[in-house]
Amino acid sequence: MAQKEVRVAVTGAAGQIGYALLFRIASGEVFGADTKVHLNLLELERALPALEGVKMELQDCAFPCLASVTTTSQLNVAFKDIDWALLVGSVPRKDGMERSDLLKINGSIFIEQGKALAQVAKPTVKVLVVGNPCNTNAWICKKAAAGKIPEKNFFAMTMLDQNRAYSQLAMKAGVAVEAISNLAIWGNHSPTMYSDFTNAQINGKKVTDVITDAEWLKTTFLETVGKRGAAVIKARGASSAASAANAVLDTVKALTFPTKGDTCFSVAVSSNGEYGIDKGLMFSYPIRFDGSQWKIVEGVELNSFCKEKIQVTEKELKDEREAVKDLI
Amino acid sequence: MAQKEVRVAVTGAAGQIGYALLFRIASGEVFGADTKVHLNLLELERALPALEGVKMELQDCAFPCLASVTTTSQLNVAFKDIDWALLVGSVPRKDGMERSDLLKINGSIFIEQGKALAQVAKPTVKVLVVGNPCNTNAWICKKAAAGKIPEKNFFAMTMLDQNRAYSQLAMKAGVAVEAISNLAIWGNHSPTMYSDFTNAQINGKKVTDVITDAEWLKTTFLETVGKRGAAVIKARGASSAASAANAVLDTVKALTFPTKGDTCFSVAVSSNGEYGIDKGLMFSYPIRFDGSQWKIVEGVELNSFCKEKIQVTEKELKDEREAVKDLI
Numbered sequence A, B: 001m002a003q004k005e006v007r008v009a010v011t012g013a014a015g016q017i018g019y020a021l022l023f024r025i026a027s028g029e030v031f032g033a034d035t036k037v038h039l040n041l042l043e044l045e046r047a048l049p050a051l052e053g054v055k056m057e058l059q060d061c062a063f064p065c066l067a068s069v070t071t072t073s074q075l076n077v078a079f080k081d082i083d084w085a086l087l088v089g090s091v092p093r094k095d096g097m098e099r100s101d102l103l104k105i106n107g108s109i110f111i112e113q114g115k116a117l118a119q120v121a122k123p124t125v126k127v128l129v130v131g132n133p134c135n136t137n138a139w140i141c142k143k144a145a146a147g148k149i150p151e152k153n154f155f156a157m158t159m160l161d162q163n164r165a166y167s168q169l170a171m172k173a174g175v176a177v178e179a180i181s182n183l184a185i186w187g188n189h190s191p192t193m194y195s196d197f198t199n200a201q202i203n204g205k206k207v208t209d210v211i212t213d214a215e216w217l218k219t220t221f222l223e224t225v226g227k228r229g230a231a232v233i234k235a236r237g238a239s240s241a242a243s244a245a246n247a248v249l250d251t252v253k254a255l256t257f258p259t260k261g262d263t264c265f266s267v268a269v270s271s272n273g274e275y276g277i278d279k280g281l282m283f284s285y286p287i288r289f290d291g292s293q294w295k296i297v298e299g300v301e302l303n304s305f306c307k308e309k310i311q312v313t314e315k316e317l318k319d320e321r322e323a324v325k326d327l328i
Helices: A016-026 A045-059 A099-120 A134-144 A159-173 A214-226 A228-236 A242-254 A304-327 B016-026 B045-059 B099-120 B134-144 B159-173 B214-226 B228-236 B242-254 B304-327
Strands: A004-011 A035-042 A066-072 A084-087 A126-129 A154-156 A184-186 A194-196 A265-270 A282-289 A294-296 B004-011 B035-042 B066-072 B084-087 B126-129 B154-156 B184-186 B194-196 B265-270 B282-289 B294-296
Touching (some): A016 B016, A045 B228, A084 A099, A099 A304, A126 A242, A159 A184, A159 A194, A159 A242, A159 A265, A159 B045, A184 A265, A184 A304, A194 A214, A214 A228, A242 B045, A265 A294, A282 A304, B004 B016, B045 B066, B084 B099, B084 B242, B099 B304, B134 B304, B154 B282, B159 B194, B159 B265, B184 B304, B214 B228, B265 B294, B282 B304
Parallel strands (some): A084 A126, A126 A154
Antiparallel strands (some): A184 A282, B154 B265, B265 B282
């Protein structure tokens, strides 16, 4: 059997999330010890010297799984023949910048990236957008790559919200994190995301039967998860990097190896109208992966509280789409 | 069988190496998926708020292997009942500081840490010193813990030098890094360290038979490895963090799981006079670990070039010891 190989592009590779991400990918942790990894690292021209330092450190790990490291500021080099695009880089919101400006600035970046992906990536490439606003960036990217890369190959990351939600529920219930299951994130990766505790379990029991403080679940829990990023910035003096990188790895693993048991995971995918969501929106759902295709979990019961929350996050995504639709 | 558990203290936990280290330990990569990890994180009082942010991010990963995270500025809390002490924190050299001042400042820190380890850690604790000057810091630490923790449980890290050496040889020979074997670091973790290419192999052949440019091996190779840290700082604008953290993990794995095949790895241990080295010095040798005890590889042939290099690095360690011996 031929040696297994995977070629992974990472944008914003010299940034904090990139730095936390690359070494874990190169270690073999994600794709397994039997798979050689080629890393294609993209940065802005001005960050290339720092990226060279990151490449030196990757070499200094003597990772047996790391087959090659390419550094570049050119999209057509970075995306050439890749199996995975981890689109981490984006322009952060600055003081005085309107949300609509932010959407448009990033929109332009992701149009270029979508076009380059269509031109040079493998047609089977999986594209995971991490740079915010990630759902709408992914929407633009998939539009720009339309006709060459199928819509189902585009993803936006909500795994960090999911992991935060797991951890908060476990702490509240005083159980280990693996006692929690089937807690999915619905909608946009933003404070409007809906972390659906109503269909989740703790040790196989309904969350609402274990944590009987309904008010806590409906308010404190959702707000804590939704605003966790800001809380980390306040404590650490820097935005989430290692935990975001970890969620990237969890997402890539979840979309590489079959989902175990009857669990599910969260990632935003191109909606085909499931659960009444506007078709084409990049919407986070409970997902399962069979080793080759992903599928939205069917038959999830959504009560009026869930539906209300989901409407709010859907509305936000529609508004974001409205703000960028003239770009494409 | 009882659940396997390991309690690991990390000092300087909110620093860059700590940040690159903790998430990989908590992921289960080091001790295995069947072992629960307790992390005891030590920082200076003023860094505790940032450390709280790191703890939040560890929670936000929902790692199944992570059993608990304790943050503290108290040595007696950090080292209580630990199995591993990863002593990453140290005072870096500042402008105008003499090397002897640096040795003394860090010496005082490691005396306190050695005393606290003796008081509250498990007597079987393994202590890996990473903070520089790591060999001499480890020497002081073991002296301060004498009578309670055996000398053989103290280590100073030279794995980063080893990994750098592997990578440089592989690039020069145009082979994958796993083609290299038995390349050990001798002596001090400093530019005087001797990376012994004369007893190393490339695809089972002597390195000197594959890389016939003897001058390159004796000068460029040794200098590149010895000064790699400075080169990374120059390129990246920050000192090696992820690659240093990776070397910590490699060392912990090498001292936890039996050494495979007839290979060896590098770590500084308390010399018992092996290969004529002054007894008691923390000296890096080629080491094997059988799952319970480490052993210095016997019968390594050292030619006059090797002996000369080893004398230089031994001399430096003796001088360092001289500079700090009045502290203890």
